[in-house]
Amino acid sequence: MSNGEPTNLIDKNMNIPCYVCGASSFSEVLDNNPSMSSDGQIVDLTISKQECSNCGTVRSSDISFLNDFYKNYYKLNVVNNDPVYIFQGEKMLKSEMHLEWITKLVGNRIEDCKSIIEIGCGSGNLLNLFEIKDKYGVEPSEKAAKYASAIAKIRNIGYEEISEKEKYDFIFSSCVIEHTIDPNDFLQKNWHIANDNSIIVIGLPIQDTESFDVYFLDHLHHFTVNQFVYLCQKNGFTVENYEVGYKCMTTMGYFVLRKNATTLSEIKYEKNHNFYASNVWIENLNTFLKQNTSENLVAFGYGETSFFYQSYTQLNSVVNCFIDDVKAKSEENVISVEEAINKNIVKDSFLILLANPHYHEFLKEKFKTVSGLKFYSPFSNKIS
Template sequence: MNNKICPVCSSTNLEDCFPDYSGTCIASNFKTVENASLKIKICTECGLIFNSKGIRAEGSNFYLKEKFKPRAALTFFNKSKKVSRTELNFKKLNELVDLNTKRSLLELGAGKGDFLKYFCSKINDWEINALEPNMGQRDLLSINEISKVYQTPYNELDLLPKKFDLIISFSVIEHVNNPLDFLQWQAKHLAEGGTIFIEVPNFSMIPGDFFCIDHLTKMTKYSLENLAIRAGLTIENIVEDKVPLYAALKKDPTKKINTNPYAQNLKIINKNTEICSSFFDSFTDMYLKKNSESKYAIFGCSTLGRMTPKYCNVPLSDIACYIDEDSSHQEKDVFGIPIYNRSAIKKLGITDVFIAVSPLYIDAVIAKLSEENVNLHYPKLS
């Protein structure tokens, strides 16, 4: 695998970006990957932001390992109401795509089948298909509504002449070595008048995605628009819903290559670099002021929260616990540091809490933690 060329346009005109890091890293399922490397680059020819190292050499084999299991479904908080990722994805699909005109569906990277089960509970009389090369296929095989489960990576499978009215993927495109090839494969298998529906972590809203070892592409709406046109597609609808980015695409081979998004993406890189650096400086400043009475906790189990003490070279034994309100995290650990809910602040006598969440949520977390008798630490972001 040549890490000196762009995986999309094969250009060698690449610029190095933050971070250049080697050591213990975090995968998207929050498992640790030892002796890993992050080497983020941006292509000046097509604007793609990508990790030239990470798990790129392993490719799809990384997801076939027994140790790689899909993480528990995340919960989003919307106007004080808990909404599962599955519910949110279905809601956005229903908003952006006319499901009344479709009858066959293929989900790429279907995981444990959570979305397809939910879809089938809401909509009947569809032909449902799933592709999933990793361990999630065992759960998929038990879902009666699914007509066919393909247990292989997409690029090793040609289903023609079979085509589908709707091809969906949730947090998949950022994992593949070549996101353009991924879209071209879907365009080839899309029926006339069909729709491709994609959800992807929005890098412009997730600075910590720099550190996710298996997110090989750091996707922005500008990159997705460029890739779609290169694949003979056009984006019919696109929505940035805080962390997730949603897009509905249709075939449109008449369009030409659009403007290179290098400039827009470089601005996002610079902004996210500044945010991450502010987090690390704030954490280091908190740690350097510690005394014999200090007892530290980190609020937030995102990739950024997990990587902060590692990146700052702070002894893990000096962190009493992580705190997170998403129950899928609680009673587990980060590098051996336990994860608890907010009640642990009082129970463990925590004196200082470092807030390591997306800038989107810092103010809300500060408001919640202000009820606790602790010192709060967080970066002052402009």
């Protein structure tokens, strides 16, 4: 390196074979700065991804940002991290929807479990809901661990420090494995702390449904169902049940595993379609922005979807007003729907919909009294 520091090979994935299939040939598929982190920030760090030439699994190619990221950037919201989800008019806490899904997949075997450990339990919202007698959790964030301590026996450690002598009836993690450096190591820990009859449930983003998951800086692995099932089998598990997408949680999957060696299924090359879908969405918006410079452009949404577009398109150099009822109180450049309508900000304008397409029709209804307003969705590239 030019600054005289030794190159730290551990920080690079470059010399490590594919965690899924073991092949060593990769092609670089993304290199961008700034990037978007999973806690909803645009960060001044370079995101770089590579695709395994043999099985197609996408992973981060350079993880040297991790120390800097967790020390200086990452802001895990420990206070208000159990938002209300709305699905078909029904309101539900995020934690409740997760539990409903897990219960559906595991069935009544959950009733036989006397102990549960949640790896990466955050503030403990979900762990608290399990009707299992002895609740344990590990959580690397000191602040979150402190919160969770109110509802379970919590240790402020990473999964690596769990002793292999410990055994649990139910081993659970949700959206943790994609953050680990070595997913095989994570699965091995799950294997060692399981009894033969233990239920292991792992939730993670899955690439079989449309999402921009590959554009998250701190998600280091992006598996399809087949790639993840293969990874689990390789580590001595049988996948007993799984499902991708439940209610409004369309981009993740839950997998129910049991410690039981099975014959490895064959792994074939599988393209990460999300990678290419996301690129199309980025291109859509950039082209739209270029073609409509004379229009009054306003954006709807200041959540995850919005940050994706703010990070990876020209949006922020063109649009300076966002509409979002939740963020209107706390962010300077964000206003509420009511304010946007009353102050004529959206009249004779283009409103760019930066929210899950699932909600687009619902959102359009809010603005039905506004004259001359057109809507644009970068997901479908449609004007309406």
